[in-house]
Amino acid sequence: MPNPSCRTLFDIPDDVAYFNTAYNAPLLRASRDALVCAAGAKLRPWERAPADFFADAETLRGVSATLFGTAAENFAIVPAASYGISTAARILEPRLQAGDHILLAAQEFPSNIFPWQRIAAERGAAIRTAGRPADGDWTRAVLAALDPTVRIAALSACHWTDGATFDLVAIGAACRANGTVLVLDVTQSLGAAPLDLAAVRPDFMVAAGYKWLLCPYGFSLLYVDPRWHDERPLEESWLARSNAQDFARLADYCAEYRAGARRYDVGETCVTTVLPGAIAALRQIEQWGIAGIAARLGAITDRIAAAVAPLGYEILAPHFRSRHILGLSVAGDPQDLIGLLRARNIHVSQRGDAIRIAPHLHVTDADVDRLIEALAGD
Numbered sequence: 001m002p003n004p005s006c007r008t009l010f011d012i013p014d015d016v017a018y019f020n021t022a023y024n025a026p027l028l029r030a031s032r033d034a035l036v037c038a039a040g041a042k043l044r045p046w047e048r049a050p051a052d053f054f055a056d057a058e059t060l061r062g063v064s065a066t067l068f069g070t071a072a073e074n075f076a077i078v079p080a081a082s083y084g085i086s087t088a089a090r091i092l093e094p095r096l097q098a099g100d101h102i103l104l105a106a107q108e109f110p111s112n113i114f115p116w117q118r119i120a121a122e123r124g125a126a127i128r129t130a131g132r133p134a135d136g137d138w139t140r141a142v143l144a145a146l147d148p149t150v151r152i153a154a155l156s157a158c159h160w161t162d163g164a165t166f167d168l169v170a171i172g173a174a175c176r177a178n179g180t181v182l183v184l185d186v187t188q189s190l191g192a193a194p195l196d197l198a199a200v201r202p203d204f205m206v207a208a209g210y211k212w213l214l215c216p217y218g219f220s221l222l223y224v225d226p227r228w229h230d231e232r233p234l235e236e237s238w239l240a241r242s243n244a245q246d247f248a249r250l251a252d253y254c255a256e257y258r259a260g261a262r263r264y265d266v267g268e269t270c271v272t273t274v275l276p277g278a279i280a281a282l283r284q285i286e287q288w289g290i291a292g293i294a295a296r297l298g299a300i301t302d303r304i305a306a307a308v309a310p311l312g313y314e315i316l317a318p319h320f321r322s323r324h325i326l327g328l329s330v331a332g333d334p335q336d337l338i339g340l341l342r343a344r345n346i347h348v349s350q351r352g353d354a355i356r357i358a359p360h361l362h363v364t365d366a367d368v369d370r371l372i373e374a375l376a377g378d
Contacts, residue, residue, distance in 0.1 A: 006288075006361040006362060007361075007362045007363075007364055009028055009029055009030070009284070009361075009362075010026045010027075010028060010029065010362040011026070011027075011029055011032070012026055012362050015345050016345050016347070017344075017345060017346040017347065017363070017366075017367035017370050017371060018347050018362065018363070018367075019346065019347060019348045019357045019358055019359050019363065019367070019371060020347045020348055020349055020356075020358055021192075021211060021212060021324075021358040021359065021360040022160070022163075022188055022211060022212075022325055022349065022351075022356055022358035023211075023349050023356075023358070024210060024211065025210060025211050025212065025213075025214045025360060026214075026360070026362060027214070027216065027277070027281075028214055028280060028281055028284055030280040030281075030284060031214070031215070031216060031277040031278070031280040031281050032277070033280075034276035034277045034279065034280040035216060035273065035274070035276065035277040037276065038273040038274075038275070038276040038277070039273050041273075042273065050245055050246075050247050051245065053239070053245075054239075054244075054245060056272075056275035056276060056279060057077050057265065057269050057275060058072070059275075059279055060075070060077060060219075060221075060275060060278060060279055060282065061073070061075045061077075063279065063282045063283060063286060064221055064282065066286060067191075067282060067285065067286055067290065068190070068195060068197055068223070069196070069197050069198060070197050070198075070223065071226075071260070072260075073229075073259055073260025073261060073262070074223055074224055074225070074226065074260060074261055075221055075222065075223055075224075075261055076221075076222040076224060076261040076262065076263075076264035076265050077219070077220075077221070077222075077265045077266065077269040077275070078206070078220045078221070078222045078264070078265070078266050078269075079218050079219070079220060079266050080111070080208060080218075080220050081109075081111045081112070081185055081187050081206045081207065081208040081220055082111040082114075082115070083206075083220065083222075083234065083266060084204070084206030084220060084221075084222035085111055085112055085115045085116075085154070085183065085185065085204075085206055086115045086234060087204075087222060087233065087234045087264050088115075088183045088203070088204040088206075089115035089116060089118070089119050090232065090234055091204075091228060091231040091232065092119070092151075092152055092181060092183075093119040093122065093123060095151065095181075096119060096120070096123040096124075096125045096151060096152075097123060097124065097125070098123070098124035098125065099124075099125070099126075099149060100123070100125040100126070100149060100150075100151040101125060101126050101127070101128040101149045101150045101151065102116045102119075102120055102125060102126070102127050102128065102150070102151065102152045102153075102154060103128050103129075103130060103142070103145055103146065103150045103152065103153040103154070103155070103180070104116065104127060104128070104129050104130070104154055104155070105129070105130050105132075105138065105141075105142070105155055105156065105159065105166075106129050106130060106131050106132045107132065107159070107161060107352055108154075108155075108156070108160075109156075109160045109185065109187075111185065111187075111208075112154050112156070112183075112185040116152070116154055125151070128145055128150065129145075130142045130144075130145045135317075135320070136164050136316040136317060136320035136321070137320055138159065138164055138165065138166050138320075139165075139166055139167040139170055139171060142155065142166065142171055143170070143171065143174055146174055146175070146178050146180060147178070148178060148179070150178065150180050151179075151180060151181065152180065152181045152183060153171070153175055153180050153181070153182050153183070154183045154184075154185070155168075155171065155182070155183075155184060155185075156184065156185050156186065156187075156188060156189070157184065157186045157188070157189040157190075157193065157195065158188055158189050158193070158322045158325060159188075160187070160188045160351060161327065161351040161352035161353075161354050161356065162316065162321075162325070162327025162351070162352065162354035162356060163188075163316075163321050163322035163324070163325025163326060163327050163356070163358075164316055164320055164321060164322070164327070165320060165321060165322050168184070168195075168200040168202075169196065169199045169200055171200075172199070172200040172201050172202065176201065181203045181204075182200075182201075182202045182203050182204075183202065183203060183204045183205075184200075184202045184204070184205040184206070185205075185206055185207070186205055186206070186207045187206070187207045187208040187211055187212075187220075188211065188212065188325065189207075189212065189322065189324070190207035190212060190213060190221070191207075191212040191213040191214070191285050191290065191293070192212040192290070192293055192294060192297060192324040192360075193290070193294050193322060193323065193324055194290055194291055194294055197223070201225070202223070202225065203224075203225045203227075203228060204222070204223065204224055204225070204228070205222070205223040206220060206221065206222045206223070207220060207221050208220045209221065209278055209281075212324070212360075213278075213281060213282065213285065214281040214284065214285065214360075215274075215277065215278040215281045215282070216274050216277040216278060216281075217274070218272065218274040219274050219275065219277075219278040222261065222264055223261075224260075224261040224264060226260075229260055229261055229263075233257075233263045233264050234264065235266070235267055237265060237266070237267035237268070237269075238250060238267075239265065239267065239268070239269065240257055240258055240262055240263045240264075240265055241254040241255075241256065241257060241258065242254055242256040242257060242258050242259075243256075244258065288361070293324075293361065294323055294324065295323075296361060297323055297324040297359055297360065297361075298323030298324070300359045300363055300368060301322075301323060301324065301325070301326040301357065301359065302318075302323075303368060303372075304326055304357060304368060304371065304372060304375075305318075305326055307372045307375075307376075308328065308372065308375045308376070311375065311376055312331065313328040313329065313330060313375070314328070314329035314330075315327070315328060315329075324358065324359070325356060325357070325358050326356075326357040326358075327354035327355070327356055327357075328354060328355040328357065328375075329353060329354055329355075330355060334350045334353070334354075334355050335350060337355060337375075338350055338355070340374065341371075341374050344370065344374050346367075346370055346371055346374055348371075357371070
């Protein structure tokens with residue numbers, strides 16, 4: 001398990017108790033330093049060789065492959081979760097027809113809603129929504145909504161509002177049996193919770209980097225299963241072509257794409273100054289280990305849940321909630337509690353009807369004590 005002294009790796013004042021990683025993770029000092037260095041390199045462009053345009057993206061693919069248990073060529077570098085979802089939607093749109101359904105979860109984040117609404121409208125398909133279950137069992141709700149008319153299931157590993165979990169192994173198996181394409185937005189879990197890609201077997205999976213991956217804004221990951229590697233990308237970047245590294249021959253227009261999911265990279269991915277900051281973040285996560293991160297965050301949320309449950313806060317049953325996000329339902333207006341906490345320099349979020357508590361490894365025992373005391377009204 002990571003050392004509790006990890007707070008020194010972040011630039012967080014002692015009087016700030018930040019439980020809001022699901023909103024925006026604090027940047028690591030190492031990522032900040034890498035970003036500054038990368039920005040400075042643009043001062044001397046004559047020192048940059050053609051191979052340097054590709055090196056950072058390939059490093060990120062390699063680190064991601066190690067972290068998440070798949071081949072490097074299955075990852076594309078994209079700027080946002082919405083870009084990755086839109087890439088998947090563009091590929092799948094021609095396969096939809098009237099009478100088909102796209103399955104979504106109720107109150108899903110907009111990035112995983114709008115692309116599907118658009119292609120459903122354009123192809124005469126329909127959106128089917130799995131309603132929020134009263135007992136928190138999203139897996140049962142999703143499986144009950146699957147039938148042969150569901151061609152695409154666009155889901156998450158946990159619900160972004162309160163951390164309620166989806167059993168992706170069971171859902172993945174049901175989708176394959178049904179002939180349903182599985183598209184995942186794991187922005188609120190990747191990097192903080194173990195994910196067995198070989199067991200889940202999604203067709204597409206995207207994660208915005210600025211939350212649990214601790215990366216700078218502008219970096220996100222798109223996983224594409226090999227069976228979709230030969231489809232049409234969202235844009236036609238010259239950097240995605242197989243001759244891109246030969247700058248002298250770029251006018252010999254090449255129809256062949258680079259191998260794997262690289263064709264789905266956003267344009268200018270390979271020259272962005274954001275990538276070194278992302279490399280530093282993913283390497284730190286690799287050093288900690290995702291299992292260790294999950295264990296430490298689970299210990300924090302378990303402690304909070306045990307302390308506040310007797311106070312009248314409603315909390316999902318342990319087998320239906322994530323270890324890294326704790327959702328609390330409160331009587332009255334949640335904004336009143338948010339304001340009380342903020343006045344004490346304790347930072348959480350309201351999402352939907354839940355108070356969302358989302359720690360990371362910068363959180364100390366003293367931070368937890370302060371939060372519990374405030375929630376108890378002390």
